[in-house]
Amino acid sequence: xxxxxxxxxxxxxxxxxxxxxxxxxxxxxxxxxxxxxxxxxxxxxxxxxxxxxxxxxxxxxxxxxxxxxxxxxxxxxxxxxxxxxxxxxxxxxxxxxxxxxxxxxxxxxxxxxxxxxxxxxxxxxxxxxxxxxxxxxxxxxxxxxxxxxxxxxxxxxxxxxxxxxxxxxxxxxxxxxxxxxxxxxxxxxxxxxxxxxxxxxxxxxxxxxxxxxxxxxxxxxxxxxxxxxxxxxxxxxxxxxxxxxxxxxxxxxxxxxxxxxxxxxxxxxxxxxxxxxxxxxxxxxxxxxxxxxxxxxxxxxxxxxxxxxxxxxxxxxxxxxxxxxxxxxxxxxxxxxxxxxxxxxxxxxxxxxxxxxxxxxxxxxxxxxxxxxxxxxxxxxxxxxxxxxxxxxxxxxxxxxxxxxxxxxxxxxxxxxxxxxxxxxxxxxxxxxxxxxxxxxxxxxxxxxxxxxxxxxxxxxxxxxxxxxxxxxxxxxxxxxxxxxxxxxxxxxxxxxxxxxxxxxxxxxxxxxxxxxxxxxxxxxxxxxxxxxxxx
Amino acid sequence: xxxxxxxxxxxxxxxxxxxxxxxxxxxxxxxxxxxxxxxxxxxxxxxxxxxxxxxxxxxxxxxxxxxxxxxxxxxxxxxxxxxxxxxxxxxxxxxxxxxxxxxxxxxxxxxxxxxxxxxxxxxxxxxxxxxxxxxxxxxxxxxxxxxxxxxxxxxxxxxxxxxxxxxxxxxxxxxxxxxxxxxxxxxxxxxxxxxxxxxxxxxxxxxxxxxxxxxxxxxxxxxxxx
Numbered sequence: 066x067x068x069x070x071x072x073x074x075x076x077x078x079x080x081x082x083x084x085x086x087x088x089x090x091x092x093x094x095x096x097x098x099x100x101x102x103x104x105x106x107x108x109x110x111x112x113x114x115x116x117x118x119x120x121x122x123x124x125x126x127x128x129x130x131x132x133x134x135x136x137x138x139x140x141x142x143x144x145x146x147x148x149x150x151x152x153x154x155x156x157x158x159x160x161x162x163x164x165x166x167x168x169x170x171x172x173x174x175x176x177x178x179x180x181x182x183x184x185x186x187x188x189x190x191x192x193x194x195x196x197x198x199x200x201x202x203x204x205x206x207x208x209x210x211x212x213x214x215x216x217x218x219x220x221x222x223x224x225x226x227x228x229x230x231x232x233x234x235x236x237x238x239x240x241x242x243x244x245x246x247x248x249x250x251x252x253x254x255x256x257x258x259x260x261x262x263x264x265x266x267x268x269x270x271x272x273x274x275x276x277x278x279x280x281x282x283x284x285x286x287x288x289x290x291x292x293x294x295x296x297x298x299x300x301x302x303x304x305x306x307x308x309x310x311x312x313x314x315x316x317x318x319x320x321x322x323x324x325x326x327x328x329x330x331x332x333x334x335x336x337x338x339x340x341x342x343x344x345x346x347x348x349x350x351x352x353x354x355x356x357x358x359x360x361x362x363x364x365x366x367x368x369x370x371x372x373x374x375x376x377x378x379x380x381x382x383x384x385x386x387x388x389x390x391x392x393x394x395x396x397x398x399x400x401x402x403x404x405x406x407x408x409x410x411x412x413x414x415x416x417x418x419x420x421x422x423x424x425x426x427x428x429x430x431x432x433x434x435x436x437x438x439x440x441x442x443x444x445x446x447x448x449x450x451x452x453x454x455x456x457x458x459x460x461x462x463x464x465x466x467x468x469x470x471x472x473x474x475x476x477x478x479x480x481x482x483x484x485x486x487x488x489x490x491x492x493x494x495x496x497x498x499x500x501x502x503x504x505x506x507x508x509x510x511x512x513x514x515x516x517x518x519x520x521x522x523x524x525x526x527x528x529x530x531x532x533x534x535x536x537x538x539x540x541x542x543x544x545x546x547x548x549x550x551x552x553x554x555x556x557x558x559x560x561x562x563x564x565x566x567x568x569x570x571x572x573x574x575x576x577x578x579x580x581x582x583x584x585x586x587x588x589x590x591x592x593x594x595x596x597x598x599x600x601x
Numbered sequence: 602x603x604x605x606x607x608x609x610x611x612x613x614x615x616x617x618x619x620x621x622x623x624x625x626x627x628x629x630x631x632x633x634x635x636x637x638x639x640x641x642x643x644x645x646x647x648x649x650x651x652x653x654x655x656x657x658x659x660x661x662x663x664x665x666x667x668x669x670x671x672x673x674x675x676x677x678x679x680x681x682x683x684x685x686x687x688x689x690x691x692x693x694x695x696x697x698x699x700x701x702x703x704x705x706x707x708x709x710x711x712x713x714x715x716x717x718x719x720x721x722x723x724x725x726x727x728x729x730x731x732x733x734x735x736x737x738x739x740x741x742x743x744x745x746x747x748x749x750x751x752x753x754x755x756x757x758x759x760x761x762x763x764x765x766x767x768x769x770x771x772x773x774x775x776x777x778x779x780x781x782x783x784x785x786x787x788x789x790x791x792x793x794x795x796x797x798x799x800x801x802x803x804x805x806x807x808x809x810x811x812x813x814x815x816x817x818x819x820x821x822x823x824x825x826x827x
Contacts, residue, residue: 130798130801131798202797210754210770211753300771301769301770304770304772305769338647340660340664343664344666344667344670345664345665347670369756369765369766369767370769371774375696376689379688383681383684386681387678387681390673391673391674391677393636397639397640398666400643401643402660402663403647403661404647404660406648406649407644418640419633422633422636426630426632427629429625430626430629433621433625433684434692435614435617435621435691436622436688438618438695438764439618439764441765441793442756442765442793443758443760510792510793511795512800513800513801515802517787519788598662
């Protein structure tokens, strides 16, 4: 539904922030959800900085043990439930209708409700800090029985569960809207095998949300019932059931928050190489294979439980290197014999390629049970998933922001500040997270606020903490760039980069109906590139 | 005859880990370096030179190479198969359950300390929240561990042995380790599954002693307990 009301009367569009909060225009909604999620990213980042300050030296300096437990719980939970998932879906809400030549988002009011639920869920989760016993302190996967009432009696944990229930349900609703838009609102000529690369990554993202997130809703619902009423989980089978339920969601979510940014870097690499994306069909196939495998690897989080068939989950996890390898092949082949321009979105895309492969190969490493026995639940794992989530998702997110900022706001960002932002992030990221591989290998467990002086871990921890300060600076440079761009308003024009897909065929920012002029013909997944190649 | 790292037919988990990691780490490092190298090389080689009047280059319009890609997928599949074959082989050795012929040690984890029972020797090493216990074991002898938890999920990790196992309440898990070198590892054992407030400090020491010293320790402990 667009802005047409139930009685068919077009209501007067409201202005101001209240108007934005009530808008069913997918662009206002996408930008609003994106901004909300980015706010949670900054908040969770502050928690991470506090943790790195605490860990810079042995002993407790800043906080109590309990305070530290609250920090890592809210850091991980906020990052996954309130930042990464919403920001991934927000990118789809904004861009998918534009990429497929649609005027609107299907079921936009449902998606709007989703945005409100993310805000409400986030506020409820963080309200835990105001309660007497503090915020949730059970870790982002909150294993039962630790998360049961006798072990974690704080009401902050109940708030946290309710917050996740809202955010997870919101993700399901929004994913349904995006997927329905792709299935039903494509422009004439836009077959499924002419969807832009980014839109294809949103298809698999939505499929994974729709299949995996219900397991999270069930897990959290049961956990809440167990805490308030009891009788749901018991004994060892209860502990294992919870883990199965949680990781059935908990692994696909990693790809949910990753794939849209694979799509973003793919668009960036294609545009700034002056070539269309290489190997479109194998790429689409690899995405679908990736999504299918993602639903069958959850047991690798349970290798050390003695309660799963390790060899099966090792097989499915190791098999992931095949679709991942295809994606790298296509990225490099797109650059091959291109005409490469070093704009900021491309820098972040190339940074993504180099950093994510470290997260990916260490992921294959921990997919081997005898190796996982040593490094799981250690800082090695922390390093591994920060290379995938920060080196992958966040670098890809910034590639997306720099690529589409001119489209969304109609103004340009500073390339000079963008380069500073990129290099500070690259250096800060590696200085922060690379030492953690060694700390984990040497035996430092995750989720500890202190470590023995005799351990020899002081230097690596200090280096990592120094790196996190660099990441803070890099983020401030980014915020400065955003503020300058919004104040100076250097007009971007409809297509500042030489874009290849339909969103670059309309003005920046796009008008409410998206495409007032007739659409260019759609004969491939890169219609504007078709026109450009036909002309030269 | 004894090979380096092997102790009389018993699985040395650290040796197995190092062997397997010796396959994974070089392959992983090579892949990372290759990707980084190709990214930098392509970015440099194919960079646009708008200031160069001689540059008349048009970007390539080749967008698919199905045979090359299929061949490449075959290579990837072979790499995956190699890694899995080695993983399965090693896992078979690391995972074998308690033999029953070694020295039995019952490990009990509870918030937030460890306890080690040597049932046949009638010895108990009991830790408290403030004083971690010491796991005393004879060198080069199989230790058959039985692991349980009394409250929440903990995990028993001895980094030097490159091995950990979850302690799930209501579930008993068994595994065997061997400690080839004598020595004392201060905080050499840890809880690695987050288990609540004092998880940070839930550790134990590991003392690996010669068989003769272990016999002396056993007698002293039994005498002391009587």
